[in-house]
Amino acid sequence: MTILAPDSKLLFKGADWDFDLIRRVHDACGEIAINEMGLDPYPNQIEVITTEQMLDAYASTGMPLFYRHWSFGKEFARNESLYRKGYQGLAYEIVINSNPCLVYIMEENSAMMQTLVIAHAGYGHSHFFKNNYVFKQWTDADGILDYLEFARGLISKFEERYGHEEVERVLDAAHALQSHGIHRFPRKRMPDLRSEQRREEERRLHGEQLFNDLWRTVPVGKRKTGKDDDARRKALLGLPEENLLYFLEKTAPRLAPWQREILRMVRMINQYFYPQRQTKVMNEGCATYVHHRVMNRLHEKGQIDDGAFLEFLHSHTSVVLQPDFDDRRYSGINPYALGFAMCCDIERICTKPTDEDREWMPDIAGNGDAYGTLRSIWANFRDESFVSQYLSPQCIRSFGLFNVHDDEVAEDMNVSAIHDERGYRKIRRGLSKHYDIAFRDPDIQIVDVDLAGDRKLILSHRVLDGMTLEEADTDKVLQHVADLWGYDVKLVEADDAGTVRAEHSASPRRPFM
Amino acid sequence: MNIIDRRLNPGGKSFANRQRFLRRARAQVRKAVREASSSRSIKDAGKGGEVSIPAGGVHEPHLHRSGQGGVRDYVLPGNKKYVQGDSIARPPQGGGKGSKAGDSGEGEDEFRFALSDEEYLDLYLEDLELPDLAKRQVSGAKSVQWRQAGYSVSGPPSRISVPRTLRHSMSRRIALKRPKKEEISALREQIEKLEREGGQFDELVKLRKELEQVILRSKRIPYIDPVDVRYRRLESNPKPIAKAVMFCLMDVSGSMNEHMKDLAKRFYSLLYLFLNRRYEYVDLVFIRHTHEASEVDEQTFFYSRETGGTVVSTALFKMSEIIRDRYPIDQWNIYAAQASDGDNTSSDNAVVLGQLRDVILPICQYYAYVEVGMDDEDDHPGAGEPSTNLWRAYRRVSIDAPFAMRKVKHRRDIYPVFRELFARRPEGVAADGA
Numbered sequence: 001m002t003i004l005a006p007d008s009k010l011l012f013k014g015a016d017w018d019f020d021l022i023r024r025v026h027d028a029c030g031e032i033a034i035n036e037m038g039l040d041p042y043p044n045q046i047e048v049i050t051t052e053q054m055l056d057a058y059a060s061t062g063m064p065l066f067y068r069h070w071s072f073g074k075e076f077a078r079n080e081s082l083y084r085k086g087y088q089g090l091a092y093e094i095v096i097n098s099n100p101c102l103v104y105i106m107e108e109n110s111a112m113m114q115t116l117v118i119a120h121a122g123y124g125h126s127h128f129f130k131n132n133y134v135f136k137q138w139t140d141a142d143g144i145l146d147y148l149e150f151a152r153g154l155i156s157k158f159e160e161r162y163g164h165e166e167v168e169r170v171l172d173a174a175h176a177l178q179s180h181g182i183h184r185f186p187r188k189r190m191p192d193l194r195s196e197q198r199r200e201e202e203r204r205l206h207g208e209q210l211f212n213d214l215w216r217t218v219p220v221g222k223r224k225t226g227k228d229d230d231a232r233r234k235a236l237l238g239l240p241e242e243n244l245l246y247f248l249e250k251t252a253p254r255l256a257p258w259q260r261e262i263l264r265m266v267r268m269i270n271q272y273f274y275p276q277r278q279t280k281v282m283n284e285g286c287a288t289y290v291h292h293r294v295m296n297r298l299h300e301k302g303q304i305d306d307g308a309f310l311e312f313l314h315s316h317t318s319v320v321l322q323p324d325f326d327d328r329r330y331s332g333i334n335p336y337a338l339g340f341a342m343c344c345d346i347e348r349i350c351t352k353p354t355d356e357d358r359e360w361m362p363d364i365a366g367n368g369d370a371y372g373t374l375r376s377i378w379a380n381f382r383d384e385s386f387v388s389q390y391l392s393p394q395c396i397r398s399f400g401l402f403n404v405h406d407d408e409v410a411e412d413m414n415v416s417a418i419h420d421e422r423g424y425r426k427i428r429r430g431l432s433k434h435y436d437i438a439f440r441d442p443d444i445q446i447v448d449v450d451l452a453g454d455r456k457l458i459l460s461h462r463v464l465d466g467m468t469l470e471e472a473d474t475d476k477v478l479q480h481v482a483d484l485w486g487y488d489v490k491l492v493e494a495d496d497a498g499t500v501r502a503e504h505s506a507s508p509r510r511p512f513m
Numbered sequence: 514m515n516i517i518d519r520r521l522n523p524g525g526k527s528f529a530n531r532q533r534f535l536r537r538a539r540a541q542v543r544k545a546v547r548e549a550s551s552s553r554s555i556k557d558a559g560k561g562g563e564v565s566i567p568a569g570g571v572h573e574p575h576l577h578r579s580g581q582g583g584v585r586d587y588v589l590p591g592n593k594k595y596v597q598g599d600s601i602a603r604p605p606q607g608g609g610k611g612s613k614a615g616d617s618g619e620g621e622d623e624f625r626f627a628l629s630d631e632e633y634l635d636l637y638l639e640d641l642e643l644p645d646l647a648k649r650q651v652s653g654a655k656s657v658q659w660r661q662a663g664y665s666v667s668g669p670p671s672r673i674s675v676p677r678t679l680r681h682s683m684s685r686r687i688a689l690k691r692p693k694k695e696e697i698s699a700l701r702e703q704i705e706k707l708e709r710e711g712g713q714f715d716e717l718v719k720l721r722k723e724l725e726q727v728i729l730r731s732k733r734i735p736y737i738d739p740v741d742v743r744y745r746r747l748e749s750n751p752k753p754i755a756k757a758v759m760f761c762l763m764d765v766s767g768s769m770n771e772h773m774k775d776l777a778k779r780f781y782s783l784l785y786l787f788l789n790r791r792y793e794y795v796d797l798v799f800i801r802h803t804h805e806a807s808e809v810d811e812q813t814f815f816y817s818r819e820t821g822g823t824v825v826s827t828a829l830f831k832m833s834e835i836i837r838d839r840y841p842i843d844q845w846n847i848y849a850a851q852a853s854d855g856d857n858t859s860s861d862n863a864v865v866l867g868q869l870r871d872v873i874l875p876i877c878q879y880y881a882y883v884e885v886g887m888d889d890e891d892d893h894p895g896a897g898e899p900s901t902n903l904w905r906a907y908r909r910v911s912i913d914a915p916f917a918m919r920k921v922k923h924r925r926d927i928y929p930v931f932r933e934l935f936a937r938r939p940e941g942v943a944a945d946g947a
Contacts, residue, residue, distance in 0.1 A: 078626060400590055422597065431588045442576060464583075
């Protein structure tokens with residue numbers, strides 16, 4: 001590394017870095033992110049890793065440790081193959097929502113990239129993880145690493161005791177259902193045993209106080225049957241239930257305790273990832289906005305030189321590139337691009353609003369406090385609400401967004417809205433719906449069990465807009481459900497009018513015991 | 514903030530996952546490997562590389578909506594020319610229209626990934642073995658088996674037996690009456706108590722002296738003495754190994770054209786790969802012949818050219834000669850693989866058959882004959898296979914003999930035929946063949 005002149009304000013010169021430099025950079029970024037922007041991130045733990053370790057991390061959904069399963073091996077093989085052939089670059093960093101926040105940086109990164117990565121992950125993502133309400137509500141940043149460690153130990157213990165193959169079968173089944181193994185609403189806490197005992201005591205006392213032998217002699221009507229029994233059975237089983245894994249774990253009659261344990265573990269881990277799916281755009285937008293601000297400020301303060309700044313711009317622009325829909329590279333809307341554009345747009349609305357902005361977002365237009373506004377938005381929204389609230393006409397125009405309506409009965413698709421006065425609201429609503437997880441994931445619930453007959457488990461899919469499930473996959477997943485349940489399973493796809501669109505059923509082939 | 518350098522952490526964290534994946538996809542990967550082999554050059558036969566397997570076998574199903582049907586809305590970026598109300602023709606089915614298709618990431622039919630050389634060869638040569646490896650011999654320095662056998666008083670530190678050592682130490686300490694820690698501390702306490710209380714001066718002096726003695730004694734008698742130390746002893750057992758020699762006999766006469774030579778060489782390179790990898794104690798002897806036979810090294814065998822007439826018996830005589838000289842039949846398992854186009858001088862056929870039946874087969878564990886032919890010869894299957902001199906002669910070898918013959922006409926047949934010849938047989942069958 002070039003020796004810097006003692007009076008130089010530059011953090012580094014050239015591409016080489018060492019640990020001392022990382023520390024300096026981290027502090028300089030913190031100066032801007034915390035003192036100027038008012039962010040409140042977790043403390044950081046920066047870990048330097050190699051390419052191969054990065055590929056390893058990819059294979060286990062970015063986590064530093066994970067239980068063992070063939071699907072992670074497949075993921076690794078795929079990524080490695082793509083990477084070696086040069087089809088796919090590797091991420092510059094991986095960040096993990098834990099306390100302290102783990103930031104993995106690659107050793108191949110240049111000094112500028114390390115700066116960018118620290119600003120992006122160590123301050124941007126970390127602030128988001130710590131403050132966004134979805135993360136606060138759903139994840140336990142303090143406990144996740146311990147839990148993963150526990151999960152890994154658990155699986156290898158079971159593998160030792162029951163054999164690889166048996167454990168793999170349960171994991172396969174659990175993985176197939178993991179998208180429907182999530183509690184979407186915070187649940188009532190189960191009362192603990194001690195308070196349960198106290199409540200029982202209170203009930204008894206209350207009963208004693210009210211005791212009157214006369215009640216015994218009051219004639220009662222005929223005991224109700226039929227419909228009420230149905231309701232009672234469903235209530236006892238906790239039906240309907242949309243968390244399929246939870247239901248099977250608690251209720252499937254023939255599972256062994258260790259198999260339930262595995263279902264539970266997969267469910268817990270998946271619940272941890274639930275917020276990430278809801279906040280992709282915001283999370284990346286926040287991190288990208290933060291790194292952009294930090295790098296600009298570093299440059300303004302003379303802490304990075306022009307060369308590094310140009311290198312930064314090059315990499316930044318490729319991150320926030322949004323290919324057009326007819327471009328070969330197009331694969332959906334780039335969350336980095338949309339998130340960053342919206343954050344910048346909010347900054348603009350706060351500081352230099354136009355009349356249009358005043359009309360569309362009167363609550364924030366011209367309030368002058370861009371950082372404060374962004375902080376509160378980052379804390380209180382998720383993708384769906386963020387888009388529906390803050391996607392401005394300006395932003396829609398710059399992306400050239402348009403809405404295509406595709407009805408299978410019509411011969412052609414139809415452009416139903418474009419980026420003009422009449423289309424803004426429709427586009428905003430459409431995009432917001434696209435990020436709405438409740439709409440995106442098919443609504444599948446367990447509705448009934450035939451307890452009196454052959455114990456058939458009945459699931460229903462509420463078909464929206466005529467979109468049925470993909471048949472081959474659904475049959476395979478249903479087979480897993482049948483194996484777990486131990487008896488026949490039926491899935492009925494019906495729309496709101498009650499028309500049945502499709503039916504799938506499966507019988508257990510090799511039930512778990 | 515902490516910075517941790519993880520670069521030196523052991524890599525290969527997903528090795529276990531990879532093994533699980535390969536085990537899962539074993540059948541498909543094996544098939545892919547075998548199919549890939551027919552299109553490879555001779556040199557690359559044993560190298561790892563890309564294979565692709567049908568995605569179905571390693572597909573992970575999940576519940577999701579199908580990509581078609583129903584009423585959908587897509588929000589797309591980059592509008593250039595559309596205005597509200599325009600119609601767009603639906604893209605052909607299966608195309609990745611809209612963001613939904615992009616999200617799911619499914620839809621590929623093939624799953625491609627790279628296998629390492631090891632993994633490739635393991636699958637490639639799976640379930641192959643030399644049949645009837647019967648004669649086992651105690652010989653050679655390499656074939657020792659180490660076995661745990663009691664304890665010894667000397668050895669490397671890594672083999673110290675801690676329980677044994679401590680047991681010795683304890684019995685020595687008891688025998689020599691080494692003072693215990695508790696005794697010493699009891700004495701100390703007593704002295705302290707006396708000191709605190711004062712008086713009884715004589716008693717105190719006596720106790721102090723005693724303590725001194727005791728401490729001295731515990732110093733003289735160490736807790737663990739070198740004489741206590743025991744090592745887990747290993748005993749070497751010479752292990753009988755099966756020594757085997759494989760004779761590769763190849764016809765290089767003028768009648769063999771390039772195609773046939775290529776086939777023969779492919780066959781031998783497979784054989785070579787297989788033996789080198791699976792058997793540590795297999796000698797390979799390369800013999801090539803025209804109207805006369807010579808023993809050559811592998812370089813010459815595979816890469817140099819020669820031409821001439823064809824007298825097959827010369828190779829067989831050469832083989833018996835080498836066996837007589839170097840491979841005593843009571844110590845060696847003898848195998849032979851012969852490749853030829855089947856052409857032979859007609860007067861030689863009887864000699865070949867006699868030599869094979871009376872001399873070579875009785876001492877051989879297994880003799881494989883591969884006849885290489887032209888690609889187009891099977892155009893008229895109805896006319897009956899035109900059999901060659903050698904094929905007709907070899908047909909008269911009795912079926913009880915450990916002898917197998919196959920025809921190969923095309924590159925893609927090599928590997929299947931090779932597998933057939935050297936497939937692992939169930940125990941009982943192998944014994945019958947001997």
